[in-house]
Amino acid sequence: MRTSVSFWSKLCWLLALSLAVSMGAQAHGVAGDDAAFVAANQGTQIVPFLYLGAKHMVTGYDHLLFIFGVIFFLYRLSQVALYVTMFSLGHSITLLVGVLGGIHVNPHLIDAIIGLSVVYKAFDNLGGFRSLFGIEFDQKRAVLIFGLFHGFGLATKIQELNPSRDGLLPNMISFNVGVELGQLIALSLMLGIVIVWRSRESFARQAVLANAAILTAGLVLIGYQLTGYFVQRGA
Amino acid sequence: MMRSEQAVAAPSRKTLFTVLIGGTIAASAILVGFVLPAEYRIDPLGIGKLTGLLQLAGPERVEVALPPTDSSGSLARFYPVAFRTDTVEIPLAGAGDADGTDDLEWKVRMRTGGTLVYSWSVDAPPEEFYSDMHGESAPTPEVKVVTYHKGAGIESNGAIVAPFDGIHGWYLQNQAERPVVVRLKLSGFYELPEDPYAGSNSQSTP
Numbered sequence: 001m002r003t004s005v006s007f008w009s010k011l012c013w014l015l016a017l018s019l020a021v022s023m024g025a026q027a028h029g030v031a032g033d034d035a036a037f038v039a040a041n042q043g044t045q046i047v048p049f050l051y052l053g054a055k056h057m058v059t060g061y062d063h064l065l066f067i068f069g070v071i072f073f074l075y076r077l078s079q080v081a082l083y084v085t086m087f088s089l090g091h092s093i094t095l096l097v098g099v100l101g102g103i104h105v106n107p108h109l110i111d112a113i114i115g116l117s118v119v120y121k122a123f124d125n126l127g128g129f130r131s132l133f134g135i136e137f138d139q140k141r142a143v144l145i146f147g148l149f150h151g152f153g154l155a156t157k158i159q160e161l162n163p164s165r166d167g168l169l170p171n172m173i174s175f176n177v178g179v180e181l182g183q184l185i186a187l188s189l190m191l192g193i194v195i196v197w198r199s200r201e202s203f204a205r206q207a208v209l210a211n212a213a214i215l216t217a218g219l220v221l222i223g224y225q226l227t228g229y230f231v232q233r234g235a
Numbered sequence: 236m237m238r239s240e241q242a243v244a245a246p247s248r249k250t251l252f253t254v255l256i257g258g259t260i261a262a263s264a265i266l267v268g269f270v271l272p273a274e275y276r277i278d279p280l281g282i283g284k285l286t287g288l289l290q291l292a293g294p295e296r297v298e299v300a301l302p303p304t305d306s307s308g309s310l311a312r313f314y315p316v317a318f319r320t321d322t323v324e325i326p327l328a329g330a331g332d333a334d335g336t337d338d339l340e341w342k343v344r345m346r347t348g349g350t351l352v353y354s355w356s357v358d359a360p361p362e363e364f365y366s367d368m369h370g371e372s373a374p375t376p377e378v379k380v381v382t383y384h385k386g387a388g389i390e391s392n393g394a395i396v397a398p399f400d401g402i403h404g405w406y407l408q409n410q411a412e413r414p415v416v417v418r419l420k421l422s423g424f425y426e427l428p429e430d431p432y433a434g435s436n437s438q439s440t441p
Binding site: 073102123125126127128131132162165204207208211212215216217219220223224227228231 | 244245246248250251254255257258259261262263265266270271274275277331332336
């Protein structure tokens with residue numbers, strides 16, 4: 001009885017924390033003055049787009065939650081590098097193809113799939129697919145495929161701003177490199193936290209709670225974006 | 236193979252079910268209680284109203300129905316100032332052209348009962364131009380909105396009487412591939428706002 005009470009109180013605490021973090025971070029779109037810059041800009045602007053890409057990643061909680069889920073149980077740095085490379089490969093392809101090829105995808109549906117990727121990774125970390133369904137996915141392939149969807153998400157954010165065709169290729173490459181830089185920054189922070197956390201005795205039990213919280217946050221993202229999709233269609 | 240490289244938390248099936256059910260309940264509660272009221276003004280439990288979260292969703296928009304054209308209370312209207320006349324040329328980029336905008340809002344400020352007579356035409360191919368003539372009030376706290384006319388077409392002529400204080404005008408959208416220019420002529424009892432292109436901004440005070 002006592003353990004179950006402490007389970008729920010800890011879960012609530014983690015939820016409150018993840019909620020606070022997500023409210024602090026502005027996940028969606030490029031806001032205010034940044035948006036005005038992209039809309040008004042003509043020609044090649046390497047550093048500004050580099051910065052915008054990095055900023056979008058560092059403050060994008062949906063991408064961060066997924067990466068956090070991916071690295072949660074990766075103990076070897078070479079493994080971290082491999083998985084993050086798969087993710088980067090995936091989202092770079094669709095970011096560039098999406099923006100340069102003018103492919104428009106509904107941002108709400110894409111963001112809902114990004115939410116699904118978060119749920120998937122948390123459930124996988126809990127061993128849920130194996131234990132409840134007896135199936136096991138190829139993790140590298142899964143990260144690559146969800147990376148493709150995350151890239152479309154990045155593309156829709158850029159497309160909303162109507163960037164100029166003049167200098168679009170170098171600007172998008174700069175944005176993409178910025179995304180990778182931002183990801184590296186966020187990743188180092190998260191790795192630091194996870195490594196310290198894993199060295200503690202209580203990690204094993206808290207790992208279940210943490211992934212339960214990530215799963216919950218992913219479900220909230222899905223509901224948020226799907227509602228947005230239907231509200232938009234009704235309007 | 237994959238798993239040998241990657242450890243996982245391996246809770247019991249019972250704990251997994253608890254996590255799934257608990258997570259779904261918690262996510263639904265967060266969504267219905269907080270996210271939906273704050274983002275979309277959807278507030279089935281009334282928590283958004285209770286906590287003030289609803290304010291984050293922006294002002295409520297109330298659609299004002301136009302009375303039928305033949306049932307006006309009085310067909311004569313009088314004003315303390317002379318009417319004004321303006322001619323505006325509004326250029327629009329080709330549809331999907333990244334170097335310019337292919338759609339925008341252009342609006343004037345009108346008082347309740349103000350009259351506006353207008354004509355506009357555009358050099359776009361027929362069926363490749365869309366417009367939506369509408370008006371909206373400042374938030375008081377809800378925003379009143381009215382739709383006068385919308386649809387495809389390359390010209391429009393008409394007159395409106397503003398049903399409330401606010402900004403009234405057009406959303407114009409070029410669907411042709413080449414750039415076009417809208418030529419708008421208007422007369423009546425209205426004012427030009429500082430920026431007629433500011434568009435449907437509920438925060439602007441008419």
